[in-house]
Structure formats: C-alpha cells, structure tokens
Amino acid sequence: MKKLEVKCPQCNKKFNYYSSEFRPFCCERCRLIDFGQWMSESYTVPAHKLSEEEIQSLEQLVHEKNKDENDSY
Ligand SMILES: [Zn+2]
Numbered sequence: 001m002k003k004l005e006v007k008c009p010q011c012n013k014k015f016n017y018y019s020s021e022f023r024p025f026c027c028e029r030c031r032l033i034d035f036g037q038w039m040s041e042s043y044t045v046p047a048h049k050l051s052e053e054e055i056q057s058l059e060q061l062v063h064e065k066n067k068d069e070n071d072s073y
Pocket residue numbers: 008009010011012013025026027030
C-alpha cells in the first residue's frame with residue numbers, strides 16, 4: 001500500500017493520505033468541521049451588495065415619502 005504522510009488541514013494531525021477515506025482530512029469529523037465552516041462562511045456573505053446608485057435611489061424614495069407625509073399636515 002502506498003504511503004504518503006500529510007497533515008490534516010483541520011486538526012494538523014499527521015496521517016497517511018492513502019489510508020483516509022476522508023482525504024484531504026484525516027477523519028470524517030475533520031471533514032464535517034471544515035464543511036460546516038464553509039457553510040457558515042457562505043451564509044455570512046451578503047447575497048447582494050447594494051451599489052452606490054441603488055443606495056441613493058433608496059434614500060431618494062425615503063426622502064420623498066417623508067416629504068409627502070409632512071405635506072399632508
Ligand atoms: Zn483531522
């Protein structure tokens with residue numbers, strides 16, 4: 001059997017690359033931890049970042065709405 005000693009990117013433990021079913025991780029646990037981190041990172045990234053133009057048009061809408069409310073008094 002081939003042998004290649006590598007470090008697990010998750011826990012830094014040395015293991016034989018060819019003996020792990022979960023490579024590049026040493027075990028299922030490390031793979032799941034890494035996958036969990038990847039998932040949580042992707043959730044914290046905003047799906048859509050507003051451009052300067054979009055922010056300005058939103059501010060304009062709010063401003064106009066406030067003006068209308070003031071006028072009605
Ligand atoms: Zn590991």
